[in-house]
Amino acid sequence: MRPLVAGNWKMNGLDSALAELGALRQRLAQAPVPEAEIMVCPPATLLARAREVLAGSDIELGAQDCHPLVSGAHTGDISAEMLADAGATAVIVGHSERRIDHGEPDSLVNAKALAAYRAGLTAIICIGETEAQHRDGETLDVLKRQLRGSVPEEARAANTVIAYEPVWAIGSGLTPTPADVAEVHGFIRGVLSQLLGQNESGAMRLLYGGSVKPANAAELLFVPDVNGALVGGASLKADDFYAIIEVYRAGGKA
Numbered sequence: 001m002r003p004l005v006a007g008n009w010k011m012n013g014l015d016s017a018l019a020e021l022g023a024l025r026q027r028l029a030q031a032p033v034p035e036a037e038i039m040v041c042p043p044a045t046l047l048a049r050a051r052e053v054l055a056g057s058d059i060e061l062g063a064q065d066c067h068p069l070v071s072g073a074h075t076g077d078i079s080a081e082m083l084a085d086a087g088a089t090a091v092i093v094g095h096s097e098r099r100i101d102h103g104e105p106d107s108l109v110n111a112k113a114l115a116a117y118r119a120g121l122t123a124i125i126c127i128g129e130t131e132a133q134h135r136d137g138e139t140l141d142v143l144k145r146q147l148r149g150s151v152p153e154e155a156r157a158a159n160t161v162i163a164y165e166p167v168w169a170i171g172s173g174l175t176p177t178p179a180d181v182a183e184v185h186g187f188i189r190g191v192l193s194q195l196l197g198q199n200e201s202g203a204m205r206l207l208y209g210g211s212v213k214p215a216n217a218a219e220l221l222f223v224p225d226v227n228g229a230l231v232g233g234a235s236l237k238a239d240d241f242y243a244i245i246e247v248y249r250a251g252g253k254a
């Protein structure tokens, strides 16, 4: 299956990110990495400009969150249909920063994923344990609960990507060992198989996210059951993001 490397800009991009995106586009035109699908997820305010920067390229555009409904009296919210209208083909839902900062429960994440499908977007559904849950040995229980609650029955390999992002690894420079990532991703694949059947589970991309950097990308991304990365900080710099994407170039470990 073709891996996906997606960049989550979070609430960044006022300064140099669009110029960096232009540089990334140029870099990929000069030295393509067709082995990987590449996506950037800027804040909603930058979608239109990012779309212009990317016009005619293979780099895809995603968004970072959506409201479950199509339209209505929901000040400050943005629907999946609006994101599609702005050029997005995917949307991240259930990121831990939304679960924690905005108190989003699994049921809401599930509704947001359904909204993504309704609008024709791919849902990138994020799950991950906190540092305390990790320390207390609750990781697999937490992930199972999040998957059961957040992944709709309608999820298919064609419309859904799962991103495993341990909260303690996000922005911290800490990462699980490759063996831990392999164990967790294998577990996630097994739970998805129970929920959606083996065919969909087997074909669904499972991304790892949390402090993915050029220096650790090769070690983390060739772990069994890892089918790409969700990259935060390093996706804001063309050189760093390209260096992560480049690990997939043919001739690397496939």
Ligand SMILES: O=C(CO)COP(=O)(O)O
Residues within 6 Å of the ligand: 008, 095, 165, 169, 170, 171, 172, 173, 209, 210, 211, 212, 230, 231, 232, 233, 234
């Ligand atoms: O949360 C993340 C991506 O969604 C990971 O962020 P960092 O790569 O900055 O740790």
